[in-house]
Amino acid sequence: MKLHKPLIRHIQTLSPVWLIPLVALLIGLWLGVKSWQEKGQEIEISFNSAAGIEVGKTQVRLKDVPVGKVTRVVLSKDFSKVRVFASLDREISTHLSTGTRFWLVSPRISVAGISNLGTLVSGVYIVMDPGEPGYFASEFEGLNEPPAIESGTKGSQYLLRAETLDSVDIGSPVYFRQLKVGEVTGYKLSDDGDFVEIRVFIQAPHDKLVTNHSRFWNVSGFDMSLGADGVKAKMASIVSLLGGGLAFENVNAYENAQPARTNESFFLYADKESVLEGRYSQKYYYLLRFSHSVRGLHTGAPVEFRGIKVGEVVDVALSSIENSDKSLLVYVTLEPQRFNASIELSREKVDTVVEGMVRQGLRGQLKTDSLLTGSLFVDLAFENKLKAGAFVRTEKHSEIPTLDDPLDHLSKQVTEIAEKFNKIPTDKIGQDVAAAVSSLNKIIGALEKNNTADKVDGTFANLEKATQNLDKTLDQATQTLAQMRTTLKSLDSTLAPDSQLHFEIIEMLNSVTEAADSFDRIADHLKRYPDALIFGGKKHD
Numbered sequence: 001m002k003l004h005k006p007l008i009r010h011i012q013t014l015s016p017v018w019l020i021p022l023v024a025l026l027i028g029l030w031l032g033v034k035s036w037q038e039k040g041q042e043i044e045i046s047f048n049s050a051a052g053i054e055v056g057k058t059q060v061r062l063k064d065v066p067v068g069k070v071t072r073v074v075l076s077k078d079f080s081k082v083r084v085f086a087s088l089d090r091e092i093s094t095h096l097s098t099g100t101r102f103w104l105v106s107p108r109i110s111v112a113g114i115s116n117l118g119t120l121v122s123g124v125y126i127v128m129d130p131g132e133p134g135y136f137a138s139e140f141e142g143l144n145e146p147p148a149i150e151s152g153t154k155g156s157q158y159l160l161r162a163e164t165l166d167s168v169d170i171g172s173p174v175y176f177r178q179l180k181v182g183e184v185t186g187y188k189l190s191d192d193g194d195f196v197e198i199r200v201f202i203q204a205p206h207d208k209l210v211t212n213h214s215r216f217w218n219v220s221g222f223d224m225s226l227g228a229d230g231v232k233a234k235m236a237s238i239v240s241l242l243g244g245g246l247a248f249e250n251v252n253a254y255e256n257a258q259p260a261r262t263n264e265s266f267f268l269y270a271d272k273e274s275v276l277e278g279r280y281s282q283k284y285y286y287l288l289r290f291s292h293s294v295r296g297l298h299t300g301a302p303v304e305f306r307g308i309k310v311g312e313v314v315d316v317a318l319s320s321i322e323n324s325d326k327s328l329l330v331y332v333t334l335e336p337q338r339f340n341a342s343i344e345l346s347r348e349k350v351d352t353v354v355e356g357m358v359r360q361g362l363r364g365q366l367k368t369d370s371l372l373t374g375s376l377f378v379d380l381a382f383e384n385k386l387k388a389g390a391f392v393r394t395e396k397h398s399e400i401p402t403l404d405d406p407l408d409h410l411s412k413q414v415t416e417i418a419e420k421f422n423k424i425p426t427d428k429i430g431q432d433v434a435a436a437v438s439s440l441n442k443i444i445g446a447l448e449k450n451n452t453a454d455k456v457d458g459t460f461a462n463l464e465k466a467t468q469n470l471d472k473t474l475d476q477a478t479q480t481l482a483q484m485r486t487t488l489k490s491l492d493s494t495l496a497p498d499s500q501l502h503f504e505i506i507e508m509l510n511s512v513t514e515a516a517d518s519f520d521r522i523a524d525h526l527k528r529y530p531d532a533l534i535f536g537g538k539k540h541d
Contacts, residue, residue, distance in 0.1 A: 040068065041093030043086055045102045045126065047142040050082040052106055052124035059125045060086050060102075067092045067128065084142070086126065096138065099131030099151075103143035145170065148185040154204035157185065158260065160216055160246070161195040162268035167220040167244035174200050175219065175247040181206035184246065198268060200246065210264075211257035213250050217269040220244035251275070283333040284347050285314070285397040286354075288364040288378065289326035297366060297376040303332045305380045310338050313378060331397060332378055351391075351398050357382075358391040358401060365403040 050073050052058070060068035068088035076083055088096070106124045126142075131151050148171060149155070162168075165187060174182035182202035190197050202210055246268070250257060260266075269275045294316055303311035315331040334354070336345045345353075354362070361382040369377040380400070389401025 040087045040090050041096065041138065042071070043068075043088060043096065044139045045084045045086065045142045046076070046081045046140070047084055047104060048081065048144060050084065051104075053082075053084060053104070053126075054123065058123065060088060060128055061125050062092065062128045062130070070126070084126075088128075092128075095130040096136055097131060097134035098137045099134050100137065100140060101129040101131055101143055101147060102126055102140050103146050105146070148183055149201050153201075155182065155201055156204075156207035156210070156260075156262045157199055157201050158210060159263055159265045160198040160200060160268040161190070161265060162198055162218070163195065163270075165196045165198070166218055168198060168218065168246065169244055172220075172244040172246065174202065175245060176206060176209055176249070178247075181209070184244075198246075208259060209250070210248070210260040211250055212260055212264075213257045214248050214260060214266065215251050215269065215275045216246055216248040216266050217272050217275050218244075219247045219271075247272075249275075282337050282344060283311070283335055284350055286311075286332050286334055287394075287397045287399045288330045288332060288402045289399070290328040290330060290366065290402055291325045292328075292366075294328050294330065294366065294376065296368075296374045297330065297378075301369070301375065301377045303334065303378045303380065308338065310380070311335050326402075330378065351393055354398070354400065355391040355393075358389070362400070363389060363403045364400050 047053075053070060053073060055070055055073055058070040059066045060070070068086050070084055070086045072085040074083045074085075075081075103126070104124055105127055127146070129147070129150050149157075168184055168187065170184055170186060172184040173180045174184065182200055185199045185201045187196060187198045189195075200216075248266075297313060297316055299313055299315060301313040302309045303313065311332050311334040313330060313332050315329075317329045317331070318327060319329050320327045334350065336350050336353075362380060363383050365379055365381065366376045367379045369375045383403065391401070392399035
C-alpha cells in the first residue's frame with residue numbers, strides 16, 4: 001500500500017493579542033471625535049477694550065442662550081485692539097458668515113433709560129447676531145455699540161437727507177402720529193458734503209405706512225416761536241427733547257400713493273411747517289431796492305401778495321455805504337406754484353407775468369408784521385397812483401420796483417402838526433386865566449358891596465365851572481398830545497397811502513390845524529381881554 005504525501009495548508013488567523021491595540025485605536029478615535037465636538041469652533045473677535053471680559057467665564061449668547069465661552073484674551077501687535085478668542089458650539093458654527101456680528105453687553109445709560117442692569121450681577125457677555133447667510137468666517141470686528149436692528153427683525157430701512165444733523169443720534173425714535181414706529185440706525189456726511197445722510201428703520205407692519213408721498217421732519221428739542229399770532233410752543237416727547245427724534249406723515253393722501261421702496265431717499269425738513277412749505281418746488285429769485293432802514297426785516301420773512309404768502313426773504317445786503325438812494329438790497333424768492341399748484345411755469349413766463357403786473361402798478365414795500373416784535377415783511381401791492389419804476393430783467397434775479405417809505409409824507413405832516421401843538425404856551429395861558437379869575441373875584445366883591453351879588457351869583461357859578469372845565473381841558477390836551485405822539489408812530493407803520501383811512505386822516509389833520517389856529521387866536525384874545533368871558537365878545541377899542 002502506497003502512502004500519499006500529506007497536503008499541508010497554512011491558515012492565517014488573527015491573534016487575539018491584536019484585539020487590544022485595535023480596541024485602543026477605536027477608543028482613541030472616539031475620544032478624538034468627542035473632543036473635537038466638545039471643543040467647538042474657535043473664533044476671534046477684535047474689540048477696542050476688554051472691559052469686564054473674563055477668560056472661562058464670559059459667555060457668548062445667541063437670543064440670550066449661551067452658545068460659547070471666552071477661552072483667551074490677548075493684545076494685538078500694535079496694541080490698538082484686544083483679540084478675544086472664544087469657542088462656539090459646533091452646531092452654531094454652521095451659522096458663522098461674513099455678515100455675523102458680535103458686540104459686548106454692559107450696563108447702558110441713554111436718553112431712552114437704563115438697560116442691562118443684570119450684567120452688574122452676572123457680568124458682561126458677548127452677543128452674537130448670525131446676520132445674512134454668506135461665506136464662512138472665523139475672524140470678526142466687534143461692534144462698539146449694539147446695532148439698532150438685529151437679523152430677523154422685520155421692517156424696512158430708508159435714507160433721509162438733511163441740511164444739518166441737529167440733535168438726532170443713533171437710537172433716536174421715529175414717530176407716526178406720535179406713536180414710535182422706528183428709530184435712527186446711523187448717519188454720515190454725504191460724499192459731496194452738502195447733506196447729512198441719516199438712515200432710519202421702520203418696523204413692520206408700520207413700514208407699509210411709508211409711501212412716495214411721505215414727508216419726514218425733525219421734532220428734536222423744544223420749539224417756541226413768537227409771531228403775529230402770539231407765542232407758540234411745541235414738544236414731541238421728553239425722549240425727543242433730550243436725544244432728538246423724527247416724525248413723518250403722508251401728504252396728498254387723495255392721490256394714488258405707492259409704497260416706498262427699501263432704502264428709498266427722502267428729504268428731512270426742519271419742522272412740520274417746513275413740510276407744508278416744501279410742497280412748492282419752484283422758486284425764482286428777485287431783487288428789491290430800498291433807501292430807508294430795513295430794521296426788523298430778517299431772512300425768512302414772508303413775501304405776501306394780497307395777504308397770501310408767495311415767497312420769502314433770502315438775503316439783505318448793503319450795496320454802498322454812501323448816502324445814495326436804493327442802496328439796500330433785499331433778495332426774495334417767488335413761488336409761482338402758490339398761484340396755481342397744477343402748473344409749472346418757466347422763469348421767462350413768470351418774469352413776463354410779473355412785468356405785466358408792474359405796468360399795472362405792482363410795487364414792493366415793507367410793512368410791519370408784528371407791533372410786538374417790530375418785525376417786517378415784504379408786501380407786493382398795486383398802487384392807485386403809478387410812480388416811477390420799471391421791471392428789470394437779469395440773468396440771475398430780475399428787479400421789482402419798490403415804494404421807498406410810503407408813509408414818509410404822512411409822517412412829516414403829523415410831525416409838523418405835533419410841533420405846532422407843542423408851541424402852544426399852555427402854562428402861560430393857565431397863568432393868564434388864573435389872573436383873570438383873580439380880577440373877576442375883585443369885580444364880584446365890588447358888586448356885592450353894591451347889593452348886586454344875588455344877580456350875578458348864577459353868572460359867577462357858571463364862570464367858575466367854565467374855569468374848572470378849561471383847566472381840565474388844558475390837562476387833557478397835554479395828555480392827548482403825548483398819546484398822539486405814540487399813536488402817530490404806530491400809524492407810520494400801519495397806514496397805506498391809497499387807503500380811505502389815509503384820506504380821512506389828512507382831512508382830520510387839516511381840521512385839527514385850523515382848530516389849533518383858532519385856539520391860538522382865542523388864547524391871545526383872552527390874554528388881551530380877560531373880561532370877555534363875562535361881557536361877551538363886544539368890540540374893544
